[in-house]
Amino acid sequence: MVFWRVRQRGLHPAKRFLRQILFPRTAGSFPSHGGRRPYMTLLRHAGRVQVVPKSVTLVFIWMRGDDHRRWEELDMATHREVILGQFSRQALPFSAAAMISDKGALNMIVDAVQPSPKDIVLDVACGPGLVVCAFAPYAGRVIGIDMTPAMLDRARLLAAEQGVRNVDWHQGDIYSLPYAAESFTTVVTRYSFHHLIDPAAALREMARVCAAKGRIVVVDAYAPEDYQQAAEFNRVERLRDPSHVRSLSLSALLDLFARVGLPEPRTTLYELRVEVRDLLARAFPNPGDEIEIVKTFRASAADGRLGIPVHLDGDNVHVTYRAAILTTQPVVKPVRGNI
Numbered sequence: 001m002v003f004w005r006v007r008q009r010g011l012h013p014a015k016r017f018l019r020q021i022l023f024p025r026t027a028g029s030f031p032s033h034g035g036r037r038p039y040m041t042l043l044r045h046a047g048r049v050q051v052v053p054k055s056v057t058l059v060f061i062w063m064r065g066d067d068h069r070r071w072e073e074l075d076m077a078t079h080r081e082v083i084l085g086q087f088s089r090q091a092l093p094f095s096a097a098a099m100i101s102d103k104g105a106l107n108m109i110v111d112a113v114q115p116s117p118k119d120i121v122l123d124v125a126c127g128p129g130l131v132v133c134a135f136a137p138y139a140g141r142v143i144g145i146d147m148t149p150a151m152l153d154r155a156r157l158l159a160a161e162q163g164v165r166n167v168d169w170h171q172g173d174i175y176s177l178p179y180a181a182e183s184f185t186t187v188v189t190r191y192s193f194h195h196l197i198d199p200a201a202a203l204r205e206m207a208r209v210c211a212a213k214g215r216i217v218v219v220d221a222y223a224p225e226d227y228q229q230a231a232e233f234n235r236v237e238r239l240r241d242p243s244h245v246r247s248l249s250l251s252a253l254l255d256l257f258a259r260v261g262l263p264e265p266r267t268t269l270y271e272l273r274v275e276v277r278d279l280l281a282r283a284f285p286n287p288g289d290e291i292e293i294v295k296t297f298r299a300s301a302a303d304g305r306l307g308i309p310v311h312l313d314g315d316n317v318h319v320t321y322r323a324a325i326l327t328t329q330p331v332v333k334p335v336r337g338n339i
């Protein structure tokens, strides 16, 4: 309850007036909704919204006259719950999906890095440990970190099945990795950035724990460059997997590296082909959304609205996702007194 208290003193008259119109019954405090924003709760109950656009958040912050940071932290906290909920359920079907465990796609990442026994590799948001186990035969040591315990259970099982011993599994958050600066020679993450509210902050954190002259590798499916197609692509992806935040376009992914102060990455592109029923078999959309998802994919086969190849074959809907492996080195920090 305390959290939702609105500062009365010093409130701008225009704000007070608008607030009285919009929230006539709250009389100085917002109702408690288990620590969540009331409008978020309403929208979530409507079954549609996982992440509210920043513009909406800012209007509400302005209306409440409240502290900006706390709202941002709440966004993150709510999203973490969604991630944990989805990936606890997805752990088994995700790790078994052909598109995810495809050896060819995994080998492309290993090839991009060319690891040696001297390498200490960190896989961030490692999920069921497929990337870790792909690196393990070539690197000295590989560590996988993820926030979802069920995913880490799958990873331990996979390592045991493959007889992989030079690996460790840690539970933790991509935004605050529990490692000292420059601890790893390679820091990799696959298919995680589209689940993040702040991928730039994650990339910055990956760069922090990566040694100078090490390698940073980001692998993700990317959205079309066209704004409308990208919006439709992300809408259907969020329907399919409510923990999806936003797939960036390839140019936006590249821009992320520049924003974080990393050199332009080397880029390898590949495609992932999948039938929509297989996609749905490992995701947990809100009940009823499957119909809209299939309808949108089918419509895109006719009019290209998703900006990715979609082909119909009788009852089957074949979709091709485009993915990129982006590899760079952290900028070598100048030694003090050398400039």
Ligand SMILES: C[S@@+](CC[C@H](N)C(=O)[O-])C[C@H]1O[C@@H](n2cnc3c(N)ncnc32)[C@H](O)[C@@H]1O
Binding pocket: 083, 087, 100, 124, 125, 126, 127, 128, 129, 130, 131, 145, 146, 147, 148, 151, 172, 173, 174, 175, 189, 190, 191, 192, 195, 196
């Ligand atoms: C789509 S899975 C990808 C798993 C794995 N990287 C792979 O490619 O097989 C996304 C993973 O990101 C993890 N994740 C999402 N947000 C995270 C965060 N803030 N910190 C750590 N892990 C996170 C989820 O728990 C999930 O296991």
